[in-house]
Amino acid sequence: MKLGVIPLCEKAVTTDPVWVEQCVRLLEDSGVESVWMPEHVIMAEDYEPLYEYSDDGRAPVAPTTMMPDPLHWLTFAAAHSDSLCLGTGVLVGPQHSAAILAKRLATLDALSGGRLLTGIGIGWQKEEYQACGVPYAQRGRRLDEMLDAMRTLWRDDPATFSGEFTSFKQVYCDTKPSRPGGVPFLIGGSSEAAARRAGTRGDGYFPYTISPADLATRMETVSASAEACGRDPGTLSLTVWPHSYRPGGTFDLELVRDYAALGTDRLIVAAFESGEHDLDSLRRLVCDYQDRIIARL
Template sequence: MKYGVQIFTTDYSIRPAVLAKAAEERGFESLWFPEHSHIPASRLSPWPGGPDLPKMYHDVMDPFVSHGSAASVTSKIKLCTGICLVIQRDPIQLAKEVATLDQLSDGRVILGIGAGWNREEMENHGTDFTKRFGIMREKVEAMQAIWTQDKAEYHGKHVDFDPVYAWPKPVQKGGPPIILGGGFPGGAKRAIAYGNGWMPIDGRGWDITDTLSQFRQMAAEADRGPEELPVTIFAAQQDEDKIKTFADAGVERLVFGLPPEKEDKVLPMLDRMAKLAGL
């Protein structure tokens, strides 16, 4: 099993480049940055993680700028979004940002995506909450067209553009892997339909390991094998028993969460995680 770390990059946390270099030196396979463009002051949408929204959600930096910094000081670690809110972004511009990062990192990008949970945040970007899943799929397909075609066009219900020239193209053939976040069965179904993997969060009131066999059966019925749809799990707990459970279940990657703190707190935690993972 592969291991990654995730953090909300803020102006009061360890710098992305410092963390990236430290994580790579300790043998972690991937580094994950989430995003929120903003948090509306109304706070009408409930956070799926509990009653109180952590301050880091208000303060998180842009993941692609942060990963550009990380790419400049590393050579192996995968640069991942967990998650990128594609529904709130222009697909033509996002295709360029992702391809640029893939070029600058020599093909180390993994694009983790999701439709999000904050209705007011989406609406401030002009995104209809009720149509977010359809919008997400079309934006992914539009980006893939841009990444793979010299003269790309896309015509859907939500995304529509005539032939365009757009460079750079990603280093990775076909574009970076796109991993779908979300629960079961909705997120799992979307991953099977058009993703390169499934990325659920542990500890959200359901047992992920109980659903993995169902997920793989659903994938098989769609003629997609396990090698096409590896599972990445964001860990709620950091203990040996949990790691063994996920490894025995055939999970591809386990991602540990780090708090938005400075080096003096984060680096010792990174050491403990590396030891726990046997890196």
């Protein structure tokens, strides 16, 4: 079982270069497989529709939570680590240009030696889409198309693509990703549509705030969707963050075993789950999780 960690997202540390360097070295030295940075270009004080993953409709983070650009942050992390994988958890894909994002992902993957894991989804915040100048209602179609367009740019020289939102003819997009198949896409989201997208277009599935029972249903959709387009569902990874479903359940071994039984091959913990805000506490959290959870799966 692989272990990924979301670092602290706080003004005092998240963009402090000394702290970030120490954090990624700590994670790598502790045997952590990957570090993950979320994306929100902006966070609104009030939003509609409400946040669907909580009972009160409010997001679990304050609008003032520090969230640096994940690809820039991960580039810095790559420069201060040797083997640590670099995950976006997750990019709000439709807010990006397909061609520009393809170039940014490929560059980071090449410079890091093939360590990038691209978690990507449609997000949830209409105000964020408005700030980016992108229609909220089209987000699902935009993501499907941009995933196809990016793979085309990485695969073909010259590349031609004709879509509803993105089109290009006989173009070259260099640099290429380090890996021949391109940067892996881990499709974020807990909806039926996200599960279908993971099966048809993803290299993995990264649901959020999902119970084991609901995950079992979604994984049936992932498998059926993959098989329907001639893909092997056994090649797709599954990443789960247990705390997102049950806050305070970080060390709930039975819950994690339920996720593992469904094929989970990567677990995520967040630094704030330690209840403290220093690197020693993060080290203890990682070591405890490895000993009390991962070693017992």
